[in-house]
Each structure stands twice: as structure tokens, then as C-alpha cells.
Amino acid sequence: MYMKSSVGRSIAMLAGIGVLLLGLAPFAAAGVNDPSIETAARESTTLYYDQGGRDRTSLKTRTDDRYEPLATGGPRTKPRRVTANGKTSSSTSEAKASDDFWIYYADVELFADDDNDGYFYGLDVLFDADTVFEIADVYAVLYLSYEGGPWNEYAVTETFSIHGAISDDEYVVVTELRSGYPTGSYDLLIELYDTYDGAFVAEMGPEHNSGLGLLPLEDLNRDDPRRDHHNGHHGGGPLDWSFALLLGAAAAAGRMRRPGRAAGPKRRSRPAQAGLLAEAAVTG
Numbered sequence: 001m002y003m004k005s006s007v008g009r010s011i012a013m014l015a016g017i018g019v020l021l022l023g024l025a026p027f028a029a030a031g032v033n034d035p036s037i038e039t040a041a042r043e044s045t046t047l048y049y050d051q052g053g054r055d056r057t058s059l060k061t062r063t064d065d066r067y068e069p070l071a072t073g074g075p076r077t078k079p080r081r082v083t084a085n086g087k088t089s090s091s092t093s094e095a096k097a098s099d100d101f102w103i104y105y106a107d108v109e110l111f112a113d114d115d116n117d118g119y120f121y122g123l124d125v126l127f128d129a130d131t132v133f134e135i136a137d138v139y140a141v142l143y144l145s146y147e148g149g150p151w152n153e154y155a156v157t158e159t160f161s162i163h164g165a166i167s168d169d170e171y172v173v174v175t176e177l178r179s180g181y182p183t184g185s186y187d188l189l190i191e192l193y194d195t196y197d198g199a200f201v202a203e204m205g206p207e208h209n210s211g212l213g214l215l216p217l218e219d220l221n222r223d224d225p226r227r228d229h230h231n232g233h234h235g236g237g238p239l240d241w242s243f244a245l246l247l248g249a250a251a252a253a254g255r256m257r258r259p260g261r262a263a264g265p266k267r268r269s270r271p272a273q274a275g276l277l278a279e280a281a282v283t284g
Contacts (some may be wrong), residue, residue, distance in 0.1 A: 042067040042154065042180030049172040050160045054109075054126060056172065061158055070180055071150040078143060078151040098194075101138070101201035104128045104165070106190055107211050112176065115225040119183050119218040125173045129192050129202065130165040137161055137195040142173060144217070145187040159195045176220065183218035 044065050051058035105128045112122035129138060139159050143151035155173050162169050189205035189212070206213030 039069050040180045042070055042152070043178040044154060044175050045178060046155045046173060046175040048157055049174070050169075053170040054124070054172060056174075060160070063155075065155065067152070067154065067180070070146060070152055070182070072146045072182075074150055076145060076148065076150055078153070097203060098199070098201040100132045101136070101192055101194070102130055103190060103192060103202050103204040104130045104167075106204045106209055108188055108215065110215065110217070112220075112223070114223050117183075117223075119216045119223070121177045121181075121218055121220045121223050123175055123177075123188075123215065123217065125175075125188065125190070126170055127190050127204065128167055128170045129162045131162050133164070135161055135163050138201070139193050139195055140171065140173075141191045141193065143189040143191070144181075145189070146182065147184050148187070151189055177217065178220045181217060181219040181222075183222050184216075186215045186217045188212040188215060 042065075044067075045062070046065060047062050048060045049056045049058055050060045107126055109124040109126075110120040110122065111124060113120045125142060127140070129140070131138075137159050138161075140157045141153055142155040144154050145151050154177075155175055157171065157173065160169075160171060187206045190203060191200060192202040193199065194201050204212065
């Protein structure tokens with residue numbers, strides 16, 4: 001009688017746990033697959049070339065950048081910037097471009113897809129800014145938007161000079177996204193500012209150039225050639241999670257009377273890649 005009662009209670013307990021986990025599984029799955037809960041800081045390495053276009057004859061500088069976690073939800077807005085005179089500018093959604101400056105041309109080339117899943121962690125952006133003046137000093141700010149969400153700044157150039165409307169002053173920004181960028185579709189925006197007063201003067205984004213939209217990107221940490229992508233499907237659905245959790249609960253119930261300590265999964269970091277660092281050494 002005691003054994004039957006004990007078995008019955010165990011079965012009832014497992015059944016109750018199973019029902020509970022089935023109810024919670026959709027939320028657990030959504031939490032894992034929803035990049036809006038990305039809390040890791042964004043990190044990237046960027047090289048800036050102010051001469052030679054993609055021949056990259058003049059490396060101006062290299063930066064290792066760290067930004068706040070990726071903003072993915074809400075309207076497509078940008079943070080306010082502090083201008084050269086120390087004042088906070090209005091967002092560029094409110095500011096108007098100047099007739100004296102424009103971005104004549106821009107394109108982006110993607111590189112570095114070690115796991116061949118169609119998503120890249122490197123982007124090579126070239127743009128040609130022009131002005132009505134014989135010479136003007138400007139700087140550019142580059143943004144990425146995840147799946148139509150807010151714009152996230154990821155690179156800022158140093159001051160560079162543009163000369164009228166010639167094409168010899170193309171600027172190139174080459175970036176490796178190292179962490180904090182979930183796999184998905186990104187849009188790219190380039191903004192131009194007058195160095196004299198920090199005023200917004202021109203921009204080019206997917207609304208002006210379709211080549212700057214729908215870029216398949218992910219960070220280096222997510223680009224793992226050892227991972228099986230199962231035809232592009234990442235993660236499991238609610239049933240996958242509930243089944244796995246239910247098995248875990250059953251195993252835990254079977255060990256209830258056994259002493260011991262459960263060890264969590266161990267992760268091994270990928271070795272750092274020297275791509276942009278090697279390029280900087282060669283071109284510098």
C-alpha cells in the first residue's frame with residue numbers, strides 16, 4: 001500500500017509539473033528568441049579611411065567601441081547629440097538638412113560569415129559627401145536599426161575635409177561587430193554634421209538608397225561555424241522547450257533522494273580574430 005501510494009503521488013507530482021511547464025514554456029521560448037531583451041553592451045572594432053576609397057591607402061584611425069545595449073523596440077528615433085558648442089541638439093527627425101551639403105553616394109559591402117548562414121559580422125561602408133563650398137570640415141555618425149526599430153549609433157568619424165563636389169574624398173568605415181547584435185535584418189543610416197557648430201547637414205539611409213536596407217547581420221559571438229543551423233532555424237519553439245523542461249523535471253524527481261550537485265553547461269569562448277587588427281597593421 002505504501003509503495004502504491006508513493007508511486008501515485010510521484011505520478012501526480014510529475015503530471016502537475018508537466019502542466020505547469022507546458023504553460024510556462026511559450027514564455028520561456030519567447031524570452032530566449034526575443035532579441036528585445038538583449039542586455040549585453042554592444043562592442044565593435046572600426047577602421048576609418050579618409051583617402052583612397054576602398055583601395056584603403058590612408059588609414060586615419062582605429063577605434064574599439066563599446067555602446068549601450070541595442071535598442072530594438074519603439075519608434076525609429078535617434079538619441080540626441082551634444083554639439084560642438086556643448087548644447088544638446090534636437091533629434092535629427094526634427095532637424096532639417098542643409099542645402100549646402102549632401103551625400104552624393106553611399107554603399108555597403110558585407111564580409112565575414114564563418115558559419116555560412118547568410119548573416120555577416122563585418123560591414124564596409126563607403127560614402128561620398130559633397131558641398132557647395134570649396135572646402136568644409138565635417139564628421140559623420142553611422143547608425144544601425146534592428147528589424148525597423150530605433151536607430152543605434154555604432155560609429156563616429158573624426159573630422160575630415162570635403163572639397164566641393166569632387167569624388168576623390170570618399171570616406172570608408174570598416175566595422176566588425178563583436179557582440180551585442182542579434183541575428184537579423186538591419187538598416188543603415190549615415191548622418192553628416194558640420195564640425196564648425198555641430199549642426200546636422202545631410203543624411204542617407206534606406207529611404208534614399210535601398211542598398212542601405214535589409215542587411216543580414218549578426219555579431220561575431222553568434223557567428224559560430226561549429227553550430228548546426230538546421231536550415232536557418234535558430235532555437236526551439238514552445239513544444240521543444242516544454243519537452244526539454246519536462247524531461248529535466250522527471251530526471252530531477254528521480255534524483256530527489258540522491259545527494260549530489262548538478263553542474264551547469266560550460267561555455268568555451270572563441271579565440272579573438274585578428275581581421276581588422278591585421279589590416280590596420282598592413283595599411284598603417
